[in-house]
Ligand SMILES: Nc1ncnc2c1ncn2[C@@H]1O[C@H](COP(=O)(O)OP(=O)(O)OP(=O)(O)O)[C@@H](O)[C@H]1O
């Protein structure tokens with residue numbers, strides 16, 4: 001890490017530094033794992049390296065199919081250059097199978113396929129534990145405009161379709177995932193693009209054949225083998241071969 005670099009924001013899983021050019025940032029992936037709004041904490045050696053790669057891989061592919069996002073290029077093991085955006089204070093969750101909070105809230109058994117993909121919005125506010133909100137709340141409080149909502153919904157569906165196919169091809173079921181969006185300003189216009197990260201920290205990924213969890217639930221639920229599972233996701237996506245041998249060797 002370059003200590004002369006200006007720190008912009010330190011979050012639970014990542015750090016943002018000022019980028020080399022205006023409108024860019026450097027996103028550094030930490031090994032810190034947190035759950036339950038930071039109540040549970042641990043260091044998972046190598047997580048940052050794997051998530052940096054997985055997010056790079058996914059964002060690059062999304063870019064290729066025309067889903068604009070903040071990713072510019074990977075800089076090193078833990079860092080990627082991204083476009084700076086004005087984050088929309090929402091977590092957009094897409095669900096295909098009941099798990100986590102929806103299973104609890106609606107009394108569904110985990111693993112029940114949903115009748116169709118369901119999109120939910122959560123207001124990003126740690127003090128309030130990121131409460132679920134509706135489109136009414138979002139537009140009334142100006143967290144996003146109706147037009148931005150339409151853009152985010154349409155993009156979320158496209159991301160889901162693409163990721164479902166990408167993971168199913170390697171024997172993984174995409175149960176659900178969380179994405180974030182941010183505004184970029186071009187002349188007098190602004191539009192929202194996909195930002196943050198897509199990784200096993202932000203997705204529920206189950207081995208299709210065995211049902212084994214390959215995501216952050218292993219950490220949340222103390223199931224062990226967290227890094228091994230993240231590594232398995234990377235391996236299936238074909239990105240382990242680009243990983244440094246020290247990580248490959250150390251994580252098997
Ligand atoms: N392209 C981007 N431009 C500006 N901010 C971004 C961009 N992509 C992601 N972010 C923000 O950077 C931060 C990433 O750090 P991290 O994910 O560790 O945060 P966090 O602890 O989850 O907290 P938060 O509640 O702020 O998301 C998040 O606040 C995220 O919204």
Ligand SMILES: [Mg+2]
Pocket residue numbers: 011013
């Ligand atoms: Mg975050």
